[in-house]
Amino acid sequence: MRATGTFIVILLLFASACGGENSERPTAPAEPGTTVEPGTATEPGGTTVEPGVVEEARAVAQPELPAVTLVIRTSAGEAVEVRAEAADERAERQTGLMGRTELAPHAGMLFVFGRERDLSFWMRNTLIPLSIAYIAADGRIVDIQDMEPLDETSHPSAEPAKYALEVNQGFFAERGVEVGDEVEIPEEYR
Numbered sequence: 001m002r003a004t005g006t007f008i009v010i011l012l013l014f015a016s017a018c019g020g021e022n023s024e025r026p027t028a029p030a031e032p033g034t035t036v037e038p039g040t041a042t043e044p045g046g047t048t049v050e051p052g053v054v055e056e057a058r059a060v061a062q063p064e065l066p067a068v069t070l071v072i073r074t075s076a077g078e079a080v081e082v083r084a085e086a087a088d089e090r091a092e093r094q095t096g097l098m099g100r101t102e103l104a105p106h107a108g109m110l111f112v113f114g115r116e117r118d119l120s121f122w123m124r125n126t127l128i129p130l131s132i133a134y135i136a137a138d139g140r141i142v143d144i145q146d147m148e149p150l151d152e153t154s155h156p157s158a159e160p161a162k163y164a165l166e167v168n169q170g171f172f173a174e175r176g177v178e179v180g181d182e183v184e185i186p187e188e189y190r
Contacts, residue, residue, distance in 0.1 A: 053150065057125035061099025065092060070110065070165065071184045072141075072177050080175045081106060082167060086189060088112035097166060098125040108167035112189045119164055120156040123147050129169035134161035137190075139183045144172050163189075 065085035072080040083106055087093045093111050097103065113119070116137045123130070127149050134143040134157035143158035146169050157164075163185065172178075 054127065057127050057150075058099040058101070060095060060125050062092065062095045065109075067107075068110065068186045068189070070108075070186075072175075073182045073184070074176050075178060075181055076176055078176060080177055082108045082165065082171075084108040084110040084165060086110050086112060088189060096121075096126070097128070097130065099127065101127055103128055103130075103168050105168065105171075108165055108171070110189070111164040111166070113162050116160045116162040118157055119161050120154045121147070121164060121166075122154055123149060123151045126150065130166045131169045131172050133165045133167075133172060133177070133183070134158070135163035135165060135183050135185070136160070137162040139185050141177070141179050141181050141183060144177070144179055146170075 065087055067083050067085050070082045070084050072082065074080060083104070085108070087096060087109055088111075093113075096111065097109055111119075111121075119134055121132055126147075129149055130147045132145050132147060132155060133141045136142050136159065142161055145155050147155055158179075163183070165183065
């Protein structure tokens with residue numbers, strides 16, 4: 001019994017160290033973030049972090065994933081296109097946009113889950129400010145939130161969702177994308 005308990009603790013510590021997607025435990029990350037020393041390094045968006053944190057974050061960055069074009073239909077009748085990398089494997093979702101130092105203006109990452117459920121994301125090892133849209137299985141945006149670099153605060157979805165779309169912070173607001181708008185999900189990810 002003791003060995004099983006030790007294994008579970010080790011497994012939980014490993015899962016929390018993976019960062020990125022935090023959908024299995026939507027409350028808060030398991031371990032505290034790295035201490036930030038003022039004035040040591042500045043990343044895009046004006047975030048000041050110590051150099052070791054930047055190198056750690058860059059070390060976990062995954063290569064670009066295959067991309068798809070998503071079309072968001074706004075309530076105003078506009079069509080907003082996003083060229084999104086598709087993270088549909090668990091390891092891809094856990095790494096997400098960690099370590100990236102920039103994201104093209106109309107680019108993003110679509111996180112694809114097997115079923116609709118409560119989702120939660122955090123910004124561990126993520127160096128750029130992002131906005132996230134949680135999307136139901138039918139393509140309806142159920143929540144939009146802004147997230148700050150290196151912030152380990154959980155950002156749970158307001159309703160169950162099957163997808164999450166991360167883009168540069170402000171992208172949705174600048175284009176009039178709101179909760180209730182529809183995202184055309186490619187057939188291969190439905």
